[in-house]
Amino acid sequence: MLAVPAARAWHYHESSGTTGEPISTWCGLEELREMASYVHRMVPELDEETVLLNRFPLFAPVSFVFEEALREAKACHIAAGNVSWDVPFTRALDFLQKLKVTALASLPLEPVLLLELAREQGIDPRRDLGSLKVIFCGGAVLPPALRRAIESDWGARVVEIYGSNETMLMGVGCTSGRLHLCTDLLELEILDPETWKPIAPGGRGIVTVTSLVHEVMPLVRYVTGDLVRLDADPCPCGRGGPTAEVLGRLEETVEIGDARAMHYDILDAAYEFADRLGTRIFFILIRPRELHLLMEVADPSRPHPEDAERRLRERLGMPITIERLGPNEVLDRSALFRTPTIYKPSVISDWRGSGRKTITIMEALLEWPRFDGKTLFHLARRQVKNAARRRRLTREDARGR
Ligand SMILES: [Zn+2]
Known part of the structure; x- marks a missing residue:
């Protein structure tokens, strides 16, 4: 899809290849700058005082959209991708404290993990990391319950960043919390996944894009596979143009019995349920006949509120089993240090x-860090328990319970 000689491109990237062959993507400096400028204009917190900790991996183009946005804002960029071992979670948390970071850019799960790590060290983000004003979340869906959790835990505004390696930037969150689609960078068509006709505002459709500024790898009616719900009413922030809710990949639709939900809906309901249980940490198994929620709580012997469980079941309408587990059973916090x-x-x-x-x-x-006997014992015990749990659930699925 490269439209110029390779040396004329500014960057080469590849997708992670999680869902098959990695996709090659190329981009130019000018188009990257236009996207960066869009982010800069949309986010009032990006100014000359900004110090941004960028946790997006350097091999993802979004990382460089931020670099250019900071260059335009005349601000400071800390390039510290989260998949490289040179800046592990502990060091990232240390940067947040020591460097008086005002903005964080990451996957939506990162602030959740950093919060657990902070609590482990007796740090309260609201009290001790007050310099942080804005958290950019991108690279995965951001259901409302997760956004609320991050904003209340960190006392910072969450700005959604929507894009992909191929299309680059497609949307940026505004001060009213809506996602504005980048109609001056891309011609966007939101199409019905069955009829391929444009959907009406309020409906759900697949994002299809045609490049307006991309010259290095221009796309023509490129079907992203992302499902969005187009908002019907104008945004209270006063900006014109369409706003939408990104619901995730179309193939992230889960059907169990007659019920149907996207990962987005499942995560939203689960984060809301977790909030009622006073936790942020859980893991969801999508099994053939039900969802299985592993909820990490302070005291697993204490039953959770009945109305919270009722609401979770009503929202998803599919069979759900809930298993309450003790601290560190779903997220081994000490592993973030190791x-x-x-x-x-x-x-x-x-x-x-x-x-x-x-x-x-x-x-x-x-x-490698050295393990003491106690840590090794805990690790081994957890491994054995997880293996037993996996065997039990697999057996149940096979039996068609
Ligand atoms: Zn708006």
Whole structure:
């Protein structure tokens, strides 16, 4: 899909390939700048005082949209992608504190994990990390209950960023919390997934885009596969143009019996339920005949409120089983601390001083944390319990319970 010689492109990226072959994408500097400028204009918190901790992986183009937005805002960029070992979660949390970071950009789950890590260290984000004003969330759906949770935990405004590697930026959240589609970057058509006719405002359709500014890899009526609900009324922020709710990939539709829900709906209901249980941490299994929720709570022996469970069931209308688990059973917080330390690759080690005595290239490159007996015991116990749980649930599914 490259329309110019490769050297004329500014960036090359590939999708992660989670759902098949990685997709190659190319982009130019000018188009990237137009997108960055769009983000800058939409978000009043981006100004000369901004210090942004960018947790988007460097191999995702959105990371560079932020870099350009900060260049335009004359602000400071901390490039610290979350999938590289040089800035693990603990170091990211340290940056938030020590560097008086005012903005964070990440997947929506990142603030949830950072919050758990902060609490583990006795840090309250609202009290101790008050410099943070805005959190950009992109790269995954952002159901309303998750947005509310992040905003209340961090005392910061959440701005949704919608895009993909191929299309680049497609939408940015406004101060009224709506997502404005980038109609000056792309010609957007929201089409019915069955008839391929444009849907009316208020309806749900697939986002199809034609590039207006992309010259390096222009797209013509490119079917993204993303389902959105187009808002029927104008946005209270006063900006014109369409706004929409991004519901996720069309294939993220779950059908169990007669009930149908998207991952988005399931997550929204689960985050709302979790909030009633005083937790942010859960894991959802989509099984052939039901949803299975593993909810991590402070005290699993204490029953959860009946009305909360009733509401969860009513919202999704499908069979659900709920298992309450104790602290660290769904998220092992200590594992967020147990990341390896990474050094520059080297083939020489000086054993004369008190430093590390490495003996292979891999040892020189990586230092794994040492586990004490107690940690090893907990890890082994959890592994055994998880394996038993997996076997039990698989057996139940096979028996057609
Ligand atoms: Zn608006």
